[in-house]
Amino acid sequence: MRAFKNWLVAVVGATGLSAGSAFADYALNMREGVTATSQANYEIHMIIFWVCVAIGIVVFGAMIYSMIAHRKSKGAVAAQFHESTLMEIVWTVIPIVILISMAIPATKTLLAMEDTSNADMTIKVTGVQWKWKYDYVDGAAEGVSIISSLHPDHNEARLLKTGQTTESLRAQFGDQYLLDVDNPLVIPTGQKIRFLLTAADVIHAWWVPDLGWKKDAIPGFVNEAWTKVDKPGVYRGQCAELCGKDHGFMPIVVVAKDPADYAKWVESQKGAAADAAAAADRVWMKDELIAKGEKVYNTNCAACHQANGAGLPGAFPAIAGSAIANGAAAAHVDTVMNGRAGTAMAAYKSILNDVDMAAVLTFQRNSWGNSGSVIQPADIKAVR
Amino acid sequence: MSHSADSYYVPHGSHWPIVASVALTTSVVGAAMWFNGTGSGPMVMLLGLAMTFFMMYGWFGTTVRESLKGMYNEQVDRSFRQGMMWFIFSEVMFFAAFFGALFYARVLSVPWLLGEDVSTHLTLWSGFTETWPTNGPNNVGGEFQTMGAWGIPAINTLLLLTSGVTLTISHWALKAGDKSKTVLWLAATVALGAIFLGFQAYEYIHAYGDLNLTLGSGIYGSTFFMLTGFHGFHVTIGTVMLFVIMLRANKAHFTHENHFAFEAVAWYWHFVDVVWLGLFIFVYVL
Amino acid sequence: MSHEATHDGHDDHGPAKGLMRWVTTTNHKDIGTLYLLFALVMFFIGGAMAMVIRAELFQPGLQVVDPQFFNSMTTVHALVMIFGAVMPAFTGLANWLIPMQIGAPDMALPRMNNFSFWILPFAFSLLLSTFFMEGGGPAGGWTIYPPLSLQMGDGFPFMIFAIHLAGISSIMGSINVVVTILNMRAPGMTLMKMPLFVWTWLITAYLLIATMPVLAGAVTMLLTDKFAATSFFSAAGGGDPVMYQHIFWFFGHPEVYILILPAFGIVSAIVPTFARKPLFGYSSMVYATASIAFLSFIVWAHHMFTVGMPVVGELFFMYATMMIAVPTGVKVFNWVSTMWKGSMTFETPMLFAIGFIMMFTLGGFSGLMLAIAPADFQYHDTYFVVAHFHYVLVTGAIYSIMAAAYYWLPKWTGNMYDETLGKWHFWISTISVNVLFFPQHFLGLAGMPRRIPDYAVQFADWNMISSIGGFVFGLSQLMFVVVIYKAIKGGKKATDQVWEGATGLEFEQLSSPPPYHSFNEAPVIK
Ligand code: HEA
Numbered sequence A: 001m002r003a004f005k006n007w008l009v010a011v012v013g014a015t016g017l018s019a020g021s022a023f024a025d026y027a028l029n030m031r032e033g034v035t036a037t038s039q040a041n042y043e044i045h046m047i048i049f050w051v052c053v054a055i056g057i058v059v060f061g062a063m064i065y066s067m068i069a070h071r072k073s074k075g076a077v078a079a080q081f082h083e084s085t086l087m088e089i090v091w092t093v094i095p096i097v098i099l100i101s102m103a104i105p106a107t108k109t110l111l112a113m114e115d116t117s118n119a120d121m122t123i124k125v126t127g128v129q130w131k132w133k134y135d136y137v138d139g140a141a142e143g144v145s146i147i148s149s150l151h152p153d154h155n156e157a158r159l160l161k162t163g164q165t166t167e168s169l170r171a172q173f174g175d176q177y178l179l180d181v182d183n184p185l186v187i188p189t190g191q192k193i194r195f196l197l198t199a200a201d202v203i204h205a206w207w208v209p210d211l212g213w214k215k216d217a218i219p220g221f222v223n224e225a226w227t228k229v230d231k232p233g234v235y236r237g238q239c240a241e242l243c244g245k246d247h248g249f250m251p252i253v254v255v256a257k258d259p260a261d262y263a264k265w266v267e268s269q270k271g272a273a274a275d276a277a278a279a280a281d282r283v284w285m286k287d288e289l290i291a292k293g294e295k296v297y298n299t300n301c302a303a304c305h306q307a308n309g310a311g312l313p314g315a316f317p318a319i320a321g322s323a324i325a326n327g328a329a330a331a332h333v334d335t336v337m338n339g340r341a342g343t344a345m346a347a348y349k350s351i352l353n354d355v356d357m358a359a360v361l362t363f364q365r366n367s368w369g370n371s372g373s374v375i376q377p378a379d380i381k382a383v384r
Numbered sequence B: 001m002s003h004s005a006d007s008y009y010v011p012h013g014s015h016w017p018i019v020a021s022v023a024l025t026t027s028v029v030g031a032a033m034w035f036n037g038t039g040s041g042p043m044v045m046l047l048g049l050a051m052t053f054f055m056m057y058g059w060f061g062t063t064v065r066e067s068l069k070g071m072y073n074e075q076v077d078r079s080f081r082q083g084m085m086w087f088i089f090s091e092v093m094f095f096a097a098f099f100g101a102l103f104y105a106r107v108l109s110v111p112w113l114l115g116e117d118v119s120t121h122l123t124l125w126s127g128f129t130e131t132w133p134t135n136g137p138n139n140v141g142g143e144f145q146t147m148g149a150w151g152i153p154a155i156n157t158l159l160l161l162t163s164g165v166t167l168t169i170s171h172w173a174l175k176a177g178d179k180s181k182t183v184l185w186l187a188a189t190v191a192l193g194a195i196f197l198g199f200q201a202y203e204y205i206h207a208y209g210d211l212n213l214t215l216g217s218g219i220y221g222s223t224f225f226m227l228t229g230f231h232g233f234h235v236t237i238g239t240v241m242l243f244v245i246m247l248r249a250n251k252a253h254f255t256h257e258n259h260f261a262f263e264a265v266a267w268y269w270h271f272v273d274v275v276w277l278g279l280f281i282f283v284y285v286l
Numbered sequence C: 001m002s003h004e005a006t007h008d009g010h011d012d013h014g015p016a017k018g019l020m021r022w023v024t025t026t027n028h029k030d031i032g033t034l035y036l037l038f039a040l041v042m043f044f045i046g047g048a049m050a051m052v053i054r055a056e057l058f059q060p061g062l063q064v065v066d067p068q069f070f071n072s073m074t075t076v077h078a079l080v081m082i083f084g085a086v087m088p089a090f091t092g093l094a095n096w097l098i099p100m101q102i103g104a105p106d107m108a109l110p111r112m113n114n115f116s117f118w119i120l121p122f123a124f125s126l127l128l129s130t131f132f133m134e135g136g137g138p139a140g141g142w143t144i145y146p147p148l149s150l151q152m153g154d155g156f157p158f159m160i161f162a163i164h165l166a167g168i169s170s171i172m173g174s175i176n177v178v179v180t181i182l183n184m185r186a187p188g189m190t191l192m193k194m195p196l197f198v199w200t201w202l203i204t205a206y207l208l209i210a211t212m213p214v215l216a217g218a219v220t221m222l223l224t225d226k227f228a229a230t231s232f233f234s235a236a237g238g239g240d241p242v243m244y245q246h247i248f249w250f251f252g253h254p255e256v257y258i259l260i261l262p263a264f265g266i267v268s269a270i271v272p273t274f275a276r277k278p279l280f281g282y283s284s285m286v287y288a289t290a291s292i293a294f295l296s297f298i299v300w301a302h303h304m305f306t307v308g309m310p311v312v313g314e315l316f317f318m319y320a321t322m323m324i325a326v327p328t329g330v331k332v333f334n335w336v337s338t339m340w341k342g343s344m345t346f347e348t349p350m351l352f353a354i355g356f357i358m359m360f361t362l363g364g365f366s367g368l369m370l371a372i373a374p375a376d377f378q379y380h381d382t383y384f385v386v387a388h389f390h391y392v393l394v395t396g397a398i399y400s401i402m403a404a405a406y407y408w409l410p411k412w413t414g415n416m417y418d419e420t421l422g423k424w425h426f427w428i429s430t431i432s433v434n435v436l437f438f439p440q441h442f443l444g445l446a447g448m449p450r451r452i453p454d455y456a457v458q459f460a461d462w463n464m465i466s467s468i469g470g471f472v473f474g475l476s477q478l479m480f481v482v483v484i485y486k487a488i489k490g491g492k493k494a495t496d497q498v499w500e501g502a503t504g505l506e507f508e509q510l511s512s513p514p515p516y517h518s519f520n521e522a523p524v525i526k
């Protein structure tokens, strides 16, 4: 029984042995990460940790000594002292000194973390229930826009009562279960990147432990943060602010590429963007739109309205058979473009481009027995 | 009446608290149903409120009877006073939450939206320029005008300040044992409270009807109506309590040294008065 | 003629008979008992929800509940534990003990006391009823942050009103406590002679009266934002979602001290008894409590380091938060000094008190780590935070309540509890609770966010260990119930002093169990 073995190993590990490499499986400590910020934070974390250990040894040591030495069964007779101004002063002043010496490095690190000036490029990050949207605001990739959601394979594996176990998930996904996306964020190494974080619906938080910080993405406000990664690699994280049903399924993947690779990637994105722009200008076939719309629907809408369009009664309305998807196009377009204020239905205007918007609307209007009209990208462009 | 005045009066068993719990719960269940659009909600709420009034009548009636019988010694009286003080303190903190919201919006969040927080402004709301009063970048609730401070609100300030004076005169009269004067000045205070409420009702009608200033007028409308609304609600309660006290004074329930109920209501009224001054300054004038 | 009006003041008769005794009672001991039993029931309901959480987290993949329901388990678990278990338990202790400890005949406002209690069952019925409504129970976290919390279904207004009712209950309960302490002390019981439990409750009650109305205001704004078109928390209308967080934590941080200050009082009563030595540094204990209470009002935004406050704000709240370690340290050092050179025995209450001191301090240490703002950018919203607050809440607040229950049960019932079972309860709980919560530090540091129903496989092992610890801890609480039941039913008679080293009016001047009405004649204070 692997579970039981794990358990035994871990209990032994936790109660005695140090966190040596023998327990590489058992992540114990904060990651040092790959940025100056994460390393500074790691250092502060270790200092304060050892300070606490030292104080703990003194306090618990005194307690344990006294519990052993001053017990009645050993004939201890109680002393009657109950005051000492000197001691009170000592144990007020010493902690204050310790705290001040902690506050100094903490202040330095914090000021460096919050200094977003002189960035080389800016990426806007938008949290949406339950995916991330990245817009390259300036730099070589200006205009590129990425929607990043949980990888479909993982999404399937994480459904309730699919009989998954630790073993099956490890076999299928290794260490990346729930930490993989369809489209990652790609950044160049060696550049100071400024992030502008915001959200479309509820509060999310963008967190990649290896970068050393998390920051809330708040609807209607923009927060700033920055990072500079020197080592090419893939860094994974998750949404870190409760944002509803699928909060646990909103991973972040950052791929840091060295400048040459990054330039290649930008080229490919630009090509795709040009294709998309061209696509938005032509008239689409109904089947084409439906096929594309199904994909858009499954990554963007199915979390709430469900893959079969039936919604979840009481929380998310059905699209199948709904008046809106069978009725006039304008109302349908408006609902999805602008959302419904005060509900979970976000405004998708700034999230989906014209083609995706037209496709998903057409898909909704022509699936699950719905018989609505076709909506063309040009129609969307017209109402933007 | 066998209760000895030197020991602290501890009542034995009372069914009013459980009635009160049921009444309160019924009221809020009704209100919640109403919010959810359940048809019977308002009826349930009214039922709950009726029970609440019944309970208050019964509970306060019991204490009044006990008080008249002289069962409350000085220490009991002190408990009531201190209890009332702390209750008023809790009310102060309730208003503090709404004043806090007002200050936070005016001092921090609206300026951020307006451009002090450059990235928020540039990225999301670059078209937004209107300063306080504001209904936000989306112009929530549509264009609106604000209520001038020097019309009705200034009159209302005078009314409330005057009512504080009339109440104090009444208190002096009570201490001097002059019953008719006590009642008379109490009546004046009640009248001032009622006029205040009348003006406020008029002001609300004006706001909704002519100024398009509503609860939905963005953050300005929200803070304006929540603050003045809760205040008005407290004035209403205060006026009713003053009225009850007036009836009781008329029945000679109070003696010159034993009149906790009178004092409690007076404190409450002064508290409502002070809150209004805060409102007048921060909501209307500034 | 009504009963109240004819009753004579000599208070020599006992309780009324039957169920109505409990419904209409104005006796502080009856009401204390009601509070304590209610808290116990709520502890089990909240605990059952925690078991659902631990069952789902036993291994990766979704096996037991769907994510929405998981979130509502997390949310309601916390609301029930905090507002339904810990706070009522402390209020129950206050009811039982404060009048006996200061030589008062009862609480100052007995009818209101009954009212404070009886609102609670209604409030929690409302809260739990939301599970049966369209859209399910609250699932936005116990902090009910908008805009997420505004997405809740039909249960939303019921949840808000449940919080209002619970708040009204605690405000009235606290007013009663303050007035009782300030107005009902026996002659000679000066403030600086009061037992520390009374002192800590006085300060706690003040915190409650100052902060519960703020919470009420915050949730009222949520209600109007949802139903009355206000824009407090929506940027489009000029509001700010973060504003809610400021208001909430202005309540929320003092609230966590509300959950721990009475615990300090309890431990300060128990340690001297079993060390047979007076409490070290009584007056500095009082001042430290007051300082903690004061500081608790100016640290709230340490829960919000990552919301994007201006950096000066972050620095201010970091420094202020770190300061709290100083008065809290004073308390810990004073307890250790009380034990030093004592003559100690280790009956169950003392075991729980010592467990409290050690594990609360551990939780305090992790709190201090969280207070370091830059590091909190890593810790925040991970299981490191979950580990922190369960150390201060479970092995802090809950442990102190258990210590108190063991310590005063013989006084309340007149019967000694089963010491062997008590010791088993302590040891199994203490081992399992560390298996339960200690690994959560590792999980948090390794990167596991909180409030998620499913996680990456590298977190699997520690989660499984944590869940096993959780199940054992949960089951071992059944022993506690058995202990209480047996002590109520009978057992070895307790002496009036109960414990060899016990001091205080309730042990020195009252029988075990005490008469239904204790101090009709004010006691003489030495
Ligand atoms: C009983 C409840 C309780 C108590 C007592 C505390 C005590 C403390 N807490 Fe905790 N806290 C919570 C309950 C509590 N907390 C809860 C419920 C949350 C999460 C809420 C949520 O998000 O859901 C939370 C979250 C929380 C955070 C936010 C974390 C985050 O979300 O990112 C922070 C950050 O500063 C913090 C700090 C502290 C500090 C500094 C103390 C201090 O008071 C601790 C002081 C004690 C000691 C330090 C130990 C003893 C001292 C000595 C032995 C002296 C010498 C020591 C030194 C000089 C180091 N707490």
Ligand code: HEA
Binding pocket: C043, C044, C045, C046, C047, C048, C050, C051, C053, C054, C074, C075, C077, C078, C079, C081, C082, C086, C140, C141, C142, C143, C386, C390, C393, C394, C397, C398, C436, C450, C451, C452, C453, C470, C471, C472, C473, C474, C475, C477, C478
């Ligand atoms: C006083 C407060 C308090 C107490 C006592 C507890 C007690 C426990 N808590 Fe809780 N907890 C919180 C306050 C508290 N918690 C808060 C504030 C949160 C944050 C919520 C949020 O994020 O919004 C939280 C969140 C929280 C989480 C994180 C959830 C998440 O982020 O998704 C977890 C996970 O392990 C957890 C576990 C437990 C466990 C196992 C116990 C155990 O100690 C419980 C033990 C008790 C029992 C089990 C009951 C008794 C026994 C029975 C019912 C018999 C039957 C037993 C079996 C079937 C085994 N709690």
Ligand code: CUA
Binding pocket: A127, A130, A203, A204, A205, A239, A240, A241, A242, A243, A244, A246, A247, A248, A250
């Ligand atoms: Cu997005 Cu959590």
Ligand SMILES: [Cu+2]
Binding pocket: C252, C253, C256, C300, C302, C303
């Ligand atoms: Cu806090």
